[in-house]
Amino acid sequence: MSTAKKEYKRVTVKSLVDMKKRGEKISMLTAYDYSMAKIVDSANVDVILVGDSASNVMAGHETTLPITLDQMIYHATSVIRAVDRALVVVDLPFGSYQSDPKEALRSAIRIMKESGGHAVKLEGGEEIKESVKKILKAGIPVMGHLGLTPQSIYKFGTYTVRAKEEEEAEKLIADAKLLEKLGCFAIVLEKIPAALTKKVSESISIPTIGIGGGKHADGQVLVIHDLLGMTHEFNPRFLRRYMNLYEEMGSAISQYVTDVKSMDFPNDEEQY
Ligand SMILES: Nc1nc(=O)c2c([nH]1)NC[C@@H]1CN(c3ccc(C(=O)N[C@@H](CCC(=O)O)C(=O)O)cc3)CN21
Ligand SMILES: CC(C)C(=O)C(=O)O
Numbered sequence: 001m002s003t004a005k006k007e008y009k010r011v012t013v014k015s016l017v018d019m020k021k022r023g024e025k026i027s028m029l030t031a032y033d034y035s036m037a038k039i040v041d042s043a044n045v046d047v048i049l050v051g052d053s054a055s056n057v058m059a060g061h062e063t064t065l066p067i068t069l070d071q072m073i074y075h076a077t078s079v080i081r082a083v084d085r086a087l088v089v090v091d092l093p094f095g096s097y098q099s100d101p102k103e104a105l106r107s108a109i110r111i112m113k114e115s116g117g118h119a120v121k122l123e124g125g126e127e128i129k130e131s132v133k134k135i136l137k138a139g140i141p142v143m144g145h146l147g148l149t150p151q152s153i154y155k156f157g158t159y160t161v162r163a164k165e166e167e168e169a170e171k172l173i174a175d176a177k178l179l180e181k182l183g184c185f186a187i188v189l190e191k192i193p194a195a196l197t198k199k200v201s202e203s204i205s206i207p208t209i210g211i212g213g214g215k216h217a218d219g220q221v222l223v224i225h226d227l228l229g230m231t232h233e234f235n236p237r238f239l240r241r242y243m244n245l246y247e248e249m250g251s252a253i254s255q256y257v258t259d260v261k262s263m264d265f266p267n268d269e270e271q272y
């Protein structure tokens with residue numbers, strides 16, 4: 001017996017590669033909790049990233065380094081409960097994969113088993129080759145992340161554009177080809193020159209997802225709170241704000257305070 005079920009087709013790792021082949025751009029946004037993920041998924045975003053940017057956006061840390069694997073699993077579990085259509089990718093947090101490939105696999109397995117996420121994302125290329133191999137061998141899809149890799153911020157000291165010099169650009173291209181060869185299904189390219197994004201995207205058959213990587217990436221990703229204008233102090237050039245929720249929410253909340261103080265709320269209809 002068939003029930004009247006909402007029509008949707010799940011996004012898979014394979015459908016993303018097919019989208020690149022067709023020339024259809026991929027949309028990706030972060031979400032860290034149930035309510036936000038419900039809205040993002042209902043708006044037909046292809047990929048939802050449970051990013052370690054939760055460390056900044058949810059917990060208020062200065063960097064992504066402090067967030068733990070347990071905390072990432074908590075966020076991912078909440079997101080998974082809300083999602084019907086999108087592919088859900090979960091960041092492996094700093095410290096959960098860098099020491100050795102076995103630990104990397106254990107961390108990836110915990111994410112898959114405990115949250116129900118569909119894939120994991122790791123920052124780096126050649127340096128994490130063995131870990132990527134091991135995770136893929138276990139049947140867990142892996143998304144790469146090259147260019148500005150926030151988990152290595154203390155190695156670089158700044159969030160400036162990466163791979164502007166020839167040598168770093170060549171390494172990035174080699175890393176992208178390596179990740180493709182290993183079997184990754186997509187690669188995030190963060191804050192690199194548009195011309196390099198173009199070159200990388202043309203050199204590999206798996207999709208590139210840009211954030212500050214320009215128009216030639218096969219898809220785009222943003223932190224949802226940035227797009228909605230909730231993080232009003234974060235203003236990189238690559239960010240397009242679609243709302244100014246920081247101000248809108250602030251005035252709604254001020255109005256509530258005013259209404260409580262003036263005894264306008266609750267009124268006769270809003271009580272029993
Ligand atoms: N809210 C938020 N949005 C993000 O995109 C994001 C996070 N948090 N946390 C984790 C990483 C860090 N990311 C970043 C951080 C800084 C810049 C950046 O462009 N910062 C400065 C410029 C710094 C410089 O040029 O030295 C800026 O213009 O805001 C970009 C991406 C991307 N990720
Ligand atoms: C900015 C994206 C790519 C990310 O890794 C995150 O949100 O953690």
Ligand SMILES: [Mg+2]
Pocket residue numbers: 051052053064091
């Ligand atoms: Mg991240």
